[in-house]
Amino acid sequence: MSKKIVLITGASSGIGAATARRLAASGHQVVLGARRTDRLAALAAAIRDDGGAAEYAALDVTSPDSVEAFVQAAHRRHGRIDVLVNNAGVMPLSRLDALRVEEWNQMIDVNLRGVLHGIAAVLPLMRAQRSGHVINVSSTLGHDVVPNSAVYSATKFAVRALAEGLRKEQQDIRVTVVSPSFTESELNTLGGDPDTMAWVRTMADKLNMPAGTVADAIAYAIEQPASIDVSEIVVRPLAEAAA
Numbered sequence: 001m002s003k004k005i006v007l008i009t010g011a012s013s014g015i016g017a018a019t020a021r022r023l024a025a026s027g028h029q030v031v032l033g034a035r036r037t038d039r040l041a042a043l044a045a046a047i048r049d050d051g052g053a054a055e056y057a058a059l060d061v062t063s064p065d066s067v068e069a070f071v072q073a074a075h076r077r078h079g080r081i082d083v084l085v086n087n088a089g090v091m092p093l094s095r096l097d098a099l100r101v102e103e104w105n106q107m108i109d110v111n112l113r114g115v116l117h118g119i120a121a122v123l124p125l126m127r128a129q130r131s132g133h134v135i136n137v138s139s140t141l142g143h144d145v146v147p148n149s150a151v152y153s154a155t156k157f158a159v160r161a162l163a164e165g166l167r168k169e170q171q172d173i174r175v176t177v178v179s180p181s182f183t184e185s186e187l188n189t190l191g192g193d194p195d196t197m198a199w200v201r202t203m204a205d206k207l208n209m210p211a212g213t214v215a216d217a218i219a220y221a222i223e224q225p226a227s228i229d230v231s232e233i234v235v236r237p238l239a240e241a242a243a
Contacts, residue, residue, distance in 0.1 A: 003053075004222065005078045007031045007071065009061050009118060010088030012039035014185030015137060018211035019085060022219050024052030031074045033059030034088070061088045061114030064121075071121035083133040083222055084122045086115045086159075092191030093148045093200065103191050104151045111155035115162060123166075126173050131226065133174040135218055136163045140181040140236060148196045160232075167231065174229045176221040180214045181236040182207040207237045 006023050010016040012034035020030045024047045032040045032054060040056035047054035057073060060066040075081055090110045092103040115136055126132025141149045142156025160177050167175040188200045214235055221230035 004028045004082035006083040008085040012036040015214045016087040018215040022215035029053040032056040062109040064117045067117040068121045085135045086118045087137045091187040093196045094193035130172045135176045138179040177232045179234045184211045
């Protein structure tokens with residue numbers, strides 16, 4: 001595989017960090033973005049110690065200016081952007097009648113607007129170079145709605161819709177959606193209804209996949225020939241899939 005310039009949002013932990021390690025180990029240049037730059041610095045240093053190529057910058061996906069600056073800086077350094085992994089996300093679950101409106105807006109801002117900001121920043125560059133790959137990390141809750149997941153599911157259904165629209169509009173750009181189920185991450189530790197999130201953590205203890213499993217799925221899509229578009233990958237633990 002030729003070396004690709006891969007930008008990863010939400011790279012400070014979980015799927016984003018695992019994807020950075022996996023792709024760097026395959027010889028790609030990874031550019032890591034997140035708000036927690038201390039974690040990014042440690043991750044980039046660890047990747048470089050293992051012989052990979054990694055750099056990082058502060059990134060707030062809810063800010064279009066921040067995303068644009070992140071993408072443009074990488075483009076100036078490397079002359080192209082081959083892949084964007086829209087991974088940043090939050091998951092504070094609750095019933096709708098709990099009226100946790102601030103958390104609804106947070107999910108819309110990070111999970112949906114953050115993806116749109118990423119697409120807006122890379123699309124002109126990818127169109128100009130007549131190639132590129134946008135990977136959106138959705139969720140199995142973007143395929144099915146369960147009690148307490150309504151707003152989160154709505155954002156993840158929307159992420160899949162955006163990917164499908166982008167794929168149909170842009171003939172030179174590959175588009176992939178990766179939809180994982182329970183995966184090692186910090187998503188279930190931040191916000192949400194306490195009882196709901198406690199249940200999620202209990203299920204996660206039983207079912208969690210390693211974040212590296214999802215990173216492998218992302219790598220698979222990237223490493224296909226340029227003429228092949230892997231449209232969607234759904235990844236579940238076998239115990240859940242058989243239930």
